[in-house]
Amino acid sequence: MNQTRSAQPRRRPRRVRRTQSAETVWKGLVVSLIVFVVLASGNMVASAEGMPLGWQRTLAVGTSAVIDRLTNLVSLNRPYDWAAEQLGVEQDNADFEFPVVAGPDAEPSVTTTTMPAVRVPTAANPLKVVVAGDSTAKALGDMLKSSVTDIPELSITNYGKVSTGLARSDYFNWGARMQEIVATDSPEVTLFMVGANDGQSILEGDGTVVAQYGSADWEEQYRERIAGIMDLNQGNGRRLIWVGEPNVGKGNVQEAVQTGNRIAQEEAKTRPWVTYFNVAALVAGPDGNFADYITLPDGTTARCYAGDGVHLSVKCMNLVMDSLVPVLTGLYSTSPGP
């Protein structure tokens, strides 16, 4: 009997997890959040500034700024900021202010009417092409890369960044970023595409609102930013292809997109190094406006947009590529030799 008992493996007593009362759990949750908010107060301010304008943002920016100031006094936010810097999380949002421009009716700022030809690239020394802008630009850049795999004379670098635009320099400053790209990459051709996120008020890098969306100042301020990006790409024979946004299926976004496209077209006319590429016309419905489905040149009908009504489907992106790639290669194409 004893032998049988000793042969059986001893069962380890089941360890029971300690539980807590609901009140303690709730207090614990609050403490966790306070720890998080206090230690990452700088990040909280940046996140709050990235919110759409409105009372929620005002409240979030105000609250997080106060917390950030307080935690800064006792340096509680330093470890997070240091770690973020080491990991490269923080955006290098250099101070950059878009210069004031004269407007569409003013005299062109550049008297030159012709541009020197773009050098003829080779496979060994390809043309440096940079794509920049919002998520539509990112998709454009990815598709462009795949469309020119058989053109070794083109080297594409994609700097598209989702959720960005020209309106909110407090969230992402495309002026500063473009300045950096031009300095470090020296692109020979830049493709820039923004607008789908710009149906909102215009803010400076420090969060100051310079023009409320819908106000008379908004268009003027937005024009300055578009012109600023164009002017940053001037010089050294550099070319800029401003890729207009397609019409979109969201009313509030469509208004901003149309305004942005119009301004970009007007500003491009006064700058010989800028070419405006009209995507909206390529993917428009029969009436020239937004259409979820369009008829392709081969006669088939295709859904032109992704589910959000903003980003183009692969089929329509291919349609865009069919026109855009010749524009790009046309910048340097020479007459066919004998």
Add this chain to the structure above:
Amino acid sequence: MLFPTMTFALFFVVVLGVSWKLNDRPTDWKLFVLGASYLFYGWADWRFCFLLSASTVGNWVLAQAVFRARTDARRKRWMLLAVGLNLILLGFFKYYGFFVESALSVLEPLGLAATPMLIKVALPIGVSFFTFCAISYVVDVFRGHQDTVSLLDFAVYLSFFPHLVAGPIVRVSEFVPQMNERPGGQSVDVTRAVRLICRGMFKKVVIANFLATAIVDPVFVAPGQFRNWELLVGAWAYAVQIYADFSGYTDIAIGIALLMGVKFPDNFDQPYSARSIQDFWRRWHMTLSRWLRDYLYIPLGGNRGGPNGEYRNLFLTMLFGGLWHGASWTFIIWGAYHGVGLVAERRHAVSVEARWLPTEDAELQPRDNPDETKVMQRATPTVVSTETMNPWLARLLVFHFVVVGWIFFRSTSITGALEYFWGLITNWGVGTLVTPVVLLAIFVGMIGQFIPRRIGDALEYRASQLPPIIMAIGVGVFLLAINLLGPQGVAPFIYFNF
């Protein structure tokens, strides 16, 4: 409202506090949770709340009709009407564009171009999940497995925010009793909840988001431009990304529900450690697999009707499972691919079983619905691979079978998928996207599949012994680390699209 955001954190602080305050008043608790859930759901687009409430009322009324009908024929008619209406709702919002486009692609070459109403239909988040929950309720009432519940109970069940938008697909019988018999507020299993939430946040914010931006998104947008090692690692990365994204979401959902005193069933069980395809489907999205088995496979006949009937039903179930994920041929191919794989495996298993395995094996019976064993009487040898080959080789084969399926699943078109496969065997080279950090992220995502559960449980036990204040500070610091390690911004969960 996304879980890993400050907006949700603030929302949840309020909801958790008030929820426990109302714990002793069930009706008030339900009304409050219902309001909070609608606020959560309507945060992005309040118009979808009307759809949710219409689905709630419609299904509740039809379930009442099923319950009260005097004859079986009437009960069946009401049930079929409810299921049909749910499928129409789902079909309209999810598949309208797909069917219109597919029809046009067939008609136009024949010169029969119709002019359908080409309207854009926005997909309400979570419509597949709450529709499946609603169908399960009506069918359970029809089968006599479930009594009807009050409209308030049903509304809270359908809209309960932790599982509303991406599951797990919970049954009324699992949820409503927990509402009506609220647990005492003195013993919240906080350590388990914290473990789930922290694990889910890490998987989603760090692993899934990083892999998406570092390699998965680029290689799937334009596979033709990448080298075969980039494509191979990209496919592995997507396998890890979708697991980390979806299981991360359900971990958080289960943890949040647990903090509110509600227990959800598990949804994932280390799926990439599976040694057979069937084993994989018992570990991946378990509540959907269970739903498909109980509300599609079994009504189709299950494994009655001989092997051919069983194989047909299995294939059709997986095909529908693929279509459920979205209106695209790539999802249909993905479902069919798994269906063919399961059928082939079953055929092979049966032949091996005849030679090697005992005819009775309790482990091979359905795990969590013993009532249905009659339909699935014949033993289904799930672990035949382990009997016939090295377990690690079996895992490797099953994992890569699943990865091939993911390439279809993730590609934007069949052409894109074929281009991906072509690149895998032709574009020789390593490329620039395969970096040590990417490989490390894949390794971290995979290693969790093989860590014995007892290690996690032991850590959980030790954590539960910590003073609450230390645990709370630890959670705050952990969230901070996640915030630092993850890419900026919060990408939506993949399964929000389904």
